Amino acid sequence: MRFSLLGRRREFVVRPLEPGDLHALAALHEEGFARPWSDGELAALLDQPPVFGFVAVLVGRARAAPVGFVLARLAAGEAEILTIAVARACRGLGIGRLLMDAVLRHLHEQRAEALFLEVDETNKAAVALYRRLGFREVGRRPDYYLHAARRRSAALVMRRDLR
Ligand SMILES: CC(C)(COP(=O)(O)OP(=O)(O)OC[C@H]1O[C@@H](n2cnc3c(N)ncnc32)[C@H](O)[C@@H]1OP(=O)(O)O)[C@@H](O)C(=O)NCCC(=O)NCCS
Known part of the structure; x- marks a missing residue:
């Protein structure tokens, strides 16, 4: 499958992940998370057949480093954002x-039933993004994430029905 979706400012397109993206994904992950995944950890994930993903790149700069990525896994009709x-x-x-x-488009094509994810409830940008996309809270794990100075926060488990 290969397709493009144009971003709000029509400057970005999305394409499926390619093996050559690995290094760039590790760099993006490091920028986004306190405990980044190494190239090796990402490679091991991408080796799993149910794992798929997409990257966003600047329009007309298909060979430039991606500016964002998402990884997900689909098994037995249920998917999760990794x-x-x-x-x-x-x-x-x-x-x-x-x-x-x-x-979501890929999962509709695959006739998946539901998409799940876990998010730190203090991550306002991510929680707002998921709520806007129709995810609802189906669980809460208290003290799940550990931050600096021993601060802890809960993980929300969220679900989006796909049918
Ligand atoms: C979460 C993340 C992926 C969002 O990506 P983004 O490209 O900035 O998000 P978008 O611009 O597409 O925003 C989509 C919606 O999310 C919400 N949103 C995004 N950033 C927000 C912020 N800082 N505050 C509140 N809501 C926000 C808004 O509802 C927005 O829609 P709107 O602008 O039409 O109102 C990005 O902030 C990120 O990479 N964070 C670090 C890694 C991370 O936390 N990943 C999620 C782990 S579960």
Whole structure:
């Protein structure tokens, strides 16, 4: 499958992940998370057949490093978001939405039933993005994430029906 979705400012397109993206994904992940995944961890995930993903790139710059990516897994009709990250300098431009739309479109094509994810309830941008996309809270794990100075926060488990 190959398709493009144009971002809010019509500057970004989304395409399926390619093996050559690995290094760029690790860099984006490092920018987005306190405990980044290494190239090796990402490669091991991408080796799993049910894992798929998309990257966002600048229009007309298909060979430039991606500015965002999403990884998801689909098994037995149910899918989960494994991770999503957008380069800090490019946040708030609709790229996260574009990446999630690509996942939802792929899952509709695969006739999947539901998409799940876990998110830190203090991550306002991510929670707002998911709520806007129709995810609802179906669980809460208290003290799930550990931050600096021993601060802890809960994980929300969210679900989006696809049928
Ligand atoms: C979460 C993340 C992927 C969002 O990507 P993004 O490209 O900035 O998001 P978008 O511009 O597509 O925004 C889509 C919607 O999300 C919400 N949103 C995004 N940033 C927000 C912010 N800072 N505050 C509140 N809502 C926000 C809005 O509802 C927005 O829609 P709107 O602008 O039409 O109102 C990005 O902030 C990121 O990479 N964060 C670090 C990694 C991370 O936390 N990943 C999620 C782990 S579960």
